[in-house]
Amino acid sequence: MAQSKPDYNIFGDLVKHELRSNQADQFSSDYKNTFCYQLFTILNLSIESVNLCKDFVNFFTLLNTEYNDAATTSASNKYPEFLNFWLNRQFQARNISSNDKASIFQILNTNYHEFGAERKLNDKISIIDETYFNKLNLLYELYKIHNSLKSGIRESCANFIKHFKVNYTSAWKKCFTENDDQFCSALDGFQKLYENSRNSMLTVCSKEGLFFLPQLVPPQSSEKAGGGTENIGNHLILSKINNSTVGLSKITSIKYPKLYELLSLQYSFLLVYYEDEKRCYMMKILREFFLYCNEHRGIYNLLLFYKEFFREFYTKNKVEYDQIYNYCSSSTDIPPKEYCTDYLYCKKELGKHLSTIKDIEEKHFDNETEALHWLISDNASDSIILQLGKDNNILSNITPILVGTTAGGLLILFFLYKFSPFGSWLHKKILKNEETFYNFDEENNQYLCENNSELETNNSNNRKIHIYYNPA
Incomplete structure (x- = not known):
């Protein structure tokens, strides 16, 4: 048993x-x-x-x-x-x-x-x-x-x-x-x-040294404290579709191994024992995150995932990330350290992503500034996308009203025209006007034809040109 x-x-x-x-x-x-x-x-x-x-x-x-x-x-x-x-x-x-x-x-x-x-x-x-x-x-x-x-x-x-x-x-x-x-x-x-x-x-291992163990943080339940919703990252590795993940593909351990591992640990940084090892891990996470963002650029929900990643992981390790950037930017190591190789790749191939996350601040998320809206824009009109994306944008608030009013008005006019006396009256009125315009055009054409011969006669009589010359 x-x-x-x-x-x-x-x-x-x-x-x-x-x-x-x-x-x-x-x-x-x-x-x-x-x-x-x-x-x-x-x-x-x-x-x-x-x-x-x-x-x-x-x-x-x-x-x-x-x-x-x-x-x-x-x-x-x-x-x-x-x-x-x-x-x-x-x-x-x-x-x-x-x-x-x-x-x-x-x-x-x-x-x-x-x-x-x-x-x-x-x-x-x-x-x-x-x-x-x-x-x-x-x-x-x-x-x-x-x-x-x-x-x-x-x-x-x-x-x-x-x-x-x-x-x-x-x-x-x-x-x-x-x-x-x-x-x-x-x-x-x-x-x-x-x-x-x-x-x-x-005292036994004085030469090798013994490291500290990080405090074990118990895993969060599927529901956040206070009745909040589950992490977007957790939904993405489990392929759960909801309002915050529509349009975003699943994050797999094959394509994004380090990012997948981070999300599976609910943004808890994996235990590492050496500085270089930790930095390698951090840069691989960042590189895979940028690649995922690049793949899904133009999808609005990407912005929600970006905010979560930034708040739950990047800000907590920002000091060390800045140290990595500074070291790798000035390093002359040949060959470069592994984490510098990832940094240089991001700088060359994913430069917009790298410069954005370097400069972004928490206030940018709250104010919905233009700093991140290039992520959800498929074209260069970032300012337009920004305006359409703002929660407090006037146009976005009144658009449903305008569309609904216009559609309702057209529908009412259609029923009046097809199924009411007003429609019959309007139909006759339009036909009468068309007939009037037709007769008017016909009369004008007849007038032109009748008077054309007279014009021609007058022209024939005046074909000779007399020039008077009075010699001095």
Whole structure:
């Protein structure tokens, strides 16, 4: 029977547990674990399965003895849960098949009385769902590294950064991408434990140094505090269509990997451990954001997404962005640093975007100035687009009234003309006027024809020109 969700807070006594685990294969309790041979003799499982069953019985016996007379604490009460995690972890380490797992669980559950585990392990030993097991394993690795450093093992420092980054970053991401508050709470507990013991561990890793861990910010719910709507960025990565995303395409992890990751973490900056690494990440986010804006230029909702990105992420990192711009603008490094390569690309290919975000201020969003309206303009008439886009624009307010009034007037005139006496009267009036104009034109034409001959006669009589000359 698979667990729905495990207890994540089971590593408080990991040092003791690890010690007893190492002793389990050397501890002899054959009189208690003889039932394990049924896996081989009756079920035809491997000797490895038999050995795992025996180690489990030995491990339980050691832990039960360790905590039997100890004062009851939160950590001491969790050893059955840790034992279950240990068993599931051994399945992977020893390559036990799924069918063999089920058989081992069945043998253990039906033989608790053989090693005095009825009251301790009932309903505690089961297959852990892979999703939850992976989270437990991340916490286990973090506590294991922490305990090694705290115990003064100098060799751990060299591997600390490498292993810690992999496990803590992966665990940190899961708090934002998976709905599991208990796991986030357990990870937050580890972060506090690390910070409390960091100074003492620095003496062990004085050369390499130990970094601070950022405070774990719990993921926001789908609804913002105060009943507000969900982030536009979250809608864009989930391809949700609403009034704020119409016209904008989905942001995918393939086309925009860093921007996608930032939005999936609800604008929480990913944990990084070195300055150059952080700057590379920041510039890749900005470059992908500019490319997305460029692709969707001319769509009004882009302005809403731009505002959100600026307020939720850019302003919080503006000081460091300015440092990147200043450094890369004057740097003579050959080859240039990776984040400078992205900066130079943005400056050359996306210069308008870069100059805009450098100079934009919060007041520009509130005043709806022209600073950002080139984003939603497909042509050079930015001033026209600006005027049409303003919320308080007079024309935009009265346009519906003008259109409605005109359409209504035309409709009324049409019905009057087609279905009322007024239409018949108007029709006759128009025909009468047309007839009058026609007769008038005909009379004029007749007049011209009748008088044309007279004109011609007069012209013929006057064809001779007499010139009088009076000589002096």
